[in-house]
Amino acid sequence: MGVLGERDRDAEGRARSARPRDGLGRPLRYGDPGGVARQPEGVVRAGAETVREAQALLDAGRPFHAHEVFEDAWKSGPDGERALWRALAQLAVGLTHAARGNGRGGARLLLRGAAGLEGCRGGYGLDLPGLVGWADALAGRLDAAVRDGDGVDPVAEAPRLRG
Numbered sequence: 001m002g003v004l005g006e007r008d009r010d011a012e013g014r015a016r017s018a019r020p021r022d023g024l025g026r027p028l029r030y031g032d033p034g035g036v037a038r039q040p041e042g043v044v045r046a047g048a049e050t051v052r053e054a055q056a057l058l059d060a061g062r063p064f065h066a067h068e069v070f071e072d073a074w075k076s077g078p079d080g081e082r083a084l085w086r087a088l089a090q091l092a093v094g095l096t097h098a099a100r101g102n103g104r105g106g107a108r109l110l111l112r113g114a115a116g117l118e119g120c121r122g123g124y125g126l127d128l129p130g131l132v133g134w135a136d137a138l139a140g141r142l143d144a145a146v147r148d149g150d151g152v153d154p155v156a157e158a159p160r161l162r163g
Contacts, residue, residue, distance in 0.1 A: 054088070
């Protein structure tokens with residue numbers, strides 16, 4: 001694995017990077033001992049469990065991993081909830097980009113996620129208006145003050161999913 005010209009693949013033959021990742025999901029060199037355990041993919045969780053696990057990851061400064069939890073819900077949840085989980089995944093990956101120092105990309109994803117929440121119904125105790133306000137405010141600060149290369153603190157900027 002990891003040989004030039006070859007791709008890491010999962011059991012079904014789909015391309016999957018086996019490289020370790022840092023706490024913000026950036027790939028590290030093969031064998032790097034500083035890697036953070038990856039989120040298992042394809043886990044089916046109840047909605048409340050998704051919210052709990054994602055909040056714990058956000059609180060720990062791991063928004064990339066929270067995005068993966070939301071992505072699992074988006075892909076496996078009921079059709080009527082897919083827009084909600086997708087928008088939440090966009091918020092988490094927006095924070096990921098902002099923490100990595102990509103302020104412009106982070107702001108765009110935060111605004112896209114906030115717009116996606118506008119048409120969603122609440123549930124699971126989620127504070128959708130509060131999340132939209134958080135995303136709009138952070139995106140505004142990123143556009144105004146953070147240039148590419150200056151990352152935000154993902155712990156300090158983590159949203160509260162529930163009111």
